[in-house]
Amino acid sequence: MRVMAQMGMVMNLDKCIGCHTCSVTCKQAWTNRAGTEYVWFNNVETRPGQGYPRRYEDQETWRGGWTLSSRGSLKLKAGGRVQKLLSIFASPVQPQLADYYEPWTYDYDTLIKAPLGDDFPVARPKSLITGQNTKISWSANWDDNLGGSTRYGHLDPVVEKLRQESEQAVQFELEKTFMFYLPRICEHCLNPSCMASCPSGAIYKREEDGIVLVDQDRCRGWRQCITGCPYKKIYFNHKSGKAEKCTFCYPRVEVGLPTVCSETCVGRLRYLGLFLYDVDKVTDAATTPDEGDLYQAQLDLLLDPEDPEVIAAARRDGIPDDWMDAARRSPVYALAKKYQVALPLHPEYRTMPMVWYVPPLSPVVDLLAEQGHDAESKDVLFGAIDALRIPAAYLAELFTAGRTDIITHVLSKLAAMRSYMRDVSMGRDGDPSIPAAVGMSEEALYEMYRLMAVAKYEERY
Amino acid sequence: MSVHDGYGKVDGPATDALLKAGRFFTKWDETDDERVVFREGGRAGDVFYRDRWSHDKVVRSTHGVNCTGSCSWKVYVKDGIITWETQQTDYPSVGPDRPEYEPRGCPRGAAFSWYTYSPTRVRYPYVRGVLLEMFREANKRLGDPVAAWHEITTDPDKRRRYQSARGKGGLVRSSWAEAIEIAAAAHVHTIKEYGPDRVAAFSPIPAQSIVSHCVGTRFYQLLGGVMTSFYDWYADLPVASPQVFGDQTDVPESGDWWDATYLMMWGSNVPVTRTPDAHWMAEVRYRGTKIVTVSPDYADNTKFADEWMPAQAGTDAALAMAMGHVLLKEFFVDRTVDFFTDYVRTYTDLPFLVRVDDGEGEYAGSYVAGKFLTAADLGAADPEDAWKTVLVDDATGEPVVPNGSMGFRYAESGVGRWNLDLEGVTPALSMQGESSEPVELLLPAFVDPDGAGSVLRRGVPTRMVGGHRVTTVFDLMLAQYGVPRDGLPGQWPSGYDDVASPYTPAWQAEITGVPAEQCIRIAREFATNSEQSQGRSMIIMGAGICQWFHGDTIYRSILSLLILTGCMGRNGGGWAHYVGQEKCRPITGWISLANALDWSRPPRTMIGTGFWYMHTDQWRNDGYSADSLNSPLAKGHLGGMHTADALAQSARLGWMPFYPQFSTNPIQVAQDAQGAVDDGSAATPGEYVAGALRDGRLQPSIEDVDDPRNWPRTLTLWRSNLMGSSAKGNEYFLKHLLGTHHNVLGSENPKAPRPRDVRWHEEAPIGKLDLLMSADFRMTSTTLLSDIVLPAATWYEKHDLSSTDMHPFVHAFTPAIDPPWEAKSDFELFHLLAQRFSQLAETHLGVVKDLVSVPVQHDTPGEVSQPGGRVVDWRDSDAPGTPGKGMPVFQVVERDYTAIADKLATVGPLADSLGFTVKNVTFDVSEQTKKLAGINGVMPSGAGAGRPAIDTDSHLAEAILMYSGTTNGQLAVQGFRTLEKRVGKTLHDLAEGSEEKRITFADTQAQPVPVITSPEWSGSETGGRRYAPFTVNIERLKPFHTLTGRMHFFLDHDWMHDVGESLPIYRPPLDMHRLFGEPRVGEDGAAQVTVRYLTPHSKWSIHSEYQDNLLMLSLSRGGPTVWMSPADAERIDVQDNDWVEVLNANGVLVARAVVSHRMPEHVVYVHHAQERTIDVPKSEATGRRGGMHNSVTRLLVKPTHLIGGYAQLSYTFNYLGPTGNQRDIVATVRKRSQEVSY
Structure with a gap:
């Protein structure tokens, strides 16, 4: 066992309002400069939707992440590293500007400076790349709130996949509408494929906290990392010629401030904290043969900071006591491991991502309402999980490599929390059979409620 | 496990060997399989981002915008430059077991600092070049700026030249001294030539930046100018609030959502429009609170709902009435709940007696509801007795005059008795019983989609009290809702499944599309939750239901659900109306200083909707008369009247204000009045005015509003983007008020009804305003149209105060930097203007007297001057009216214009x-x-x-x-x-x-x-509780400010009876085909589709104004859009992002389509404040710039909003007035050529 500390984040998608404040504060702080106009270290996607850059999840096209060789060993999806080394001068497989979007501005000056004419002056869009007039046809968030769904919705790789299984899956009709938001930053993976793709060794994982950074001095702009990252969270600064990415706000984290995206999250859905993990077991976990077991394998990597063996090993491996304290109080550990309601994004990429998500509940479908059931009552509570508008299969494609049973179990815990707490907030005794039905104690369910609902600043970070 | 077990698991041995060699000379820590490179970060790590993060100081400020956020922000400054902002997180705690207010904010706020240095920043004062040249020349020649202004504005050619240049570019840089001199001269000239009530100004929402609002308003009130209202003008005012509660609006802070155990969001898209507060809604679910949304589309908030009730746009009252039907039947008739019954007896008008009158004409032999029975009807003779309502003691069957009604509020006899203490009496809710006599009652209904009325026949129990046949409001309610009881005549629903009978669940399903079963179940759950939680069912209500023409009836039908179940005045219960920003918490200081009450009283305040409706000549384009809204049972009070006539009558009776007042300069009127008093021909100035109005020496301006003597002459806008945001009927503003190019597509209908009392000019005026001045820090539709544009300081460049209804805090704006370039704060602007004005006034104005005409006001003794809510027009009698009694109050005010x-x-x-x-x-x-x-x-x-x-x-x-x-x-x-x-x-x-x-x-x-x-x-924070409205009324028995002192289901004013709205009711959205000849909604075979045109707030604009921020545009579609359903798009062969034109008689909008299945058919969303400044090409329909969201809207004034002088139905600024609603508009969408030109 070799214990390492890793900064992690959990986002509770059940609370995300899709406001994009995180994206804006991040951009304002980090990337509102020449060369990174199109870059959003943090972005928020409406799902179903294509994401940013478009269809980044389509690894058949973009070749990001890891795959298993026939011998069961890890290899970069884009090809072995020698192959990459030998082909670094060739244009790598990576999204083009059009797949992100062509950033633009407007000739705002006209509004002030227009000479007397015969109509209102207007600010026209101008490309920030070419400086020419442009018609805006794509943006970093074009399909926000299902905009253009009937034209583009089928291009969502998850929709595409589910429809291959059943033509009836995910229909774009008013009555069947569902949506949720997926905020994304760099995953600061335990097994980062960007790093493995870099011919210059410019990408490194910080020893003390696992934050993955691009060394701006070492980067030679080969852009292999962009291909390598299956989340497409490394960007090419077209002015400096270097790769840039989310830094987990290390200049803030180092002095005890939360990341900008976390602190400014209006939905109060982001949690920051330490994970302890066994670095020696990462490769093994990442080579778990069955994709459906990858979540569990990743979960198993996370070490219990209360475990005396872990404590001893951590001390041996130079993890200071205050970091151990932080690990014990870590809300991300609580949500991921203790309550097991947070899940990794696309575990099948085998990068062992460290930004996890609590999947969202959603309204019940009309059918249930028409029949006059009360989805809130505990008698129909768990039955209703299957009748939620967001198909479990959709969430499973994002978070569990297709395992709907895990999704259903997590949603049941959220539903149980609500059902149990209803009695409490109505001044009645809590019903212990409710937490028991999802394998939790009353105390644990209540603690989880405090963390997810009351969620004080000090408890989130 | 040893590390070597992992060896060979990445790629293969050969590869590893090769790579190892490649990395031989570089030393770093990595996993043994070279999969991961570790390096120590620490302070030695990548310096680039560390440098980027550095800053010199962090300053607390906020955003002065009408979004109710009132969020405290950290503004970061480096080298004297604002770099970015993030939210403050230091709000005082709301308690250990609750989420906190941190971090309040939204992406719009987070993007605000972009404006500071943006290319759209107004850096210097600008004046329209045409005007500036003329002014400079005349000023030089005449040596007097006032004379220069006089010459330019009274020379028709010159006036035309600069008016028609408005909005066409050609702004040139001026100086503060020069721009202020022109403005000061215009103000002096207008007051001198026409009167101070021709000087108008508009600046909305004091709470968003209290000082900035206060200083400018104070300047205008010192002048005797006119401030136009905003809350009603924005249609944010729920008129139901004054009607039901006698209060403008009062709502819970968002932290009180946490106390709710059942939470509905009805027409309120909380994540978008209350972004910083939305977390409370998401979090309270975890306490087991059920969430139900009602919206026509799959709105952002529906994501959080347990259930979605997809009621069709504008039909919400049908759903609410049916829920009320279930609730009354199951919780008041089939079974009773003490918690509900006790509540409605004490706090509502349900037990109060209403006279049941004989039907007239074709309805003879049946009965209709009349007026509240008062102590005066029982023979009491003091004047206040006409204001004391009556109920029956359940124990004795005798009539009782309980404390708390309006008759106790002002009279000497009411001291210590204006309270809700029933003093042991248990009011009878119903007249059922031994001495009861059931009668068949006629009730109006509006079930036809074209809005035509019909009559329902349902029985009520009556008794004779003091010689009057009476029933209770409760009995009327059961009849209205169609809840049958034994022994009553009339036609009643056969059950919940009776499709034909209003207001059953099955009946509403046909109208709203919401399944009857769902309606029944949600109604039951809602009431059961209230019963179990003692009133902790809450409904968040929003613009989606408030901003309809009949928004007040929609609201009353929903409020009824809350009142019947005892939820009002509870923490965690009741209404949570969040539309606009009414709550300037330090209200007394703000309003008193803003209105300059420390120097002179009364101020001139004006109903915005009435002002713009008349002065932009939208009244000339009304296709219907006021009485087309009438119930079949109407008694003719609105008969033959145009809506403009209703406004004129309302002004004449002292109900609502109108400015200018008279066609004569009020300075002249004051002089004449003084002369009359001096020569003994009138006892008071008021008597003189009443007499002069009677004999025609004085003419109310509204009655010849298009005469140049009655035009507003100057208009100043600050903290406001009137022309790019709230100006419904935008193209009419451009045409008639400003006199420039416009896209009005319809022509005045020669067959449209002509007013009776308001003079019709064959030619409508083009260009009424002499001066439009605005102060802003960015270029908007308003600045583009302004004659003078002054560079304002941004919200990060001045001291100010902020408060909101959403949280209980006041906090500050602090300058992070000094205003850059030549920008100045509003405070400085108005002081500069006041100084120059005072100088010019030395020679032109001096000290004068001004006769001010104001309506009688709510919360003053004036509201008890017209008993019974009867329309008594002094013009119909031979005698002059009495000021303050069915007539405005006339007051002489001395104004030292030099001071x-x-x-x-x-x-x-x-x-x-x-x-x-x-x-x-x-x-x-x-x-x-x-x-x-x-x-x-x-x-x-x-x-x-x-x-x-x-x-x-x-x-x-x-x-x-x-x-x-x-x-x-x-x-x-x-x-x-x-x-x-x-x-x-x-x-x-x-x-x-x-x-x-x-x-x-x-x-x-x-x-x-x-x-x-x-x-x-009306609420209490005492002891650290969350603010909820009306808790003081409920807990301390302090009356509501209404006629009965209780919450009102029943409104007995003549006009309310005539329009059939004396009780909660469903009225369909206006039929624009019937009223205006617009196409019917739906497809018509041509390549166009007619749709309901809704303008909700955008996710990407800072509330209702700021749509031009590059960050926000980059995160969205980058310009104006029309959200539409796939079916409608297909009908006109439109794909996502195709250019379309949306048009009707009012104008045209050019925008790109966003096609999404979350949209219902036959409805489009054109988000608010999509202005003509950003990416708007020329229109195919007109060849001119393709409009903005308000180009296809127009004003529709509901006459009942003009009622005044009667208890809670009395005027106060922003408390009561006609709403500038816009939801009933329909428009036609067409695909246009995809080749656009600018």
């Missing part, structure tokens, strides 16, 4: 001698004035010599806080002690212990500060 600047900068003496009054509670502020003088210092000389200085923005902020009970505990306690004398119940304990607490401006700069419980508002 405006001095007065602006000091607190005047009337503060001490008359005190400041809010909601009929007068605060003696003489002590506060002394304290303020100590803090701010006094002015050494001039008109305000020796008086407290309010000569800087922070001094004014200090004064506002000093004079308000919410921020000055001494005043809060004093106010409660004053109030409790009238009420006769203990109230001062609500603020006791806060006497020593005074929130200073410095306090608000340090941290957001929670306010003090004060009689200025």
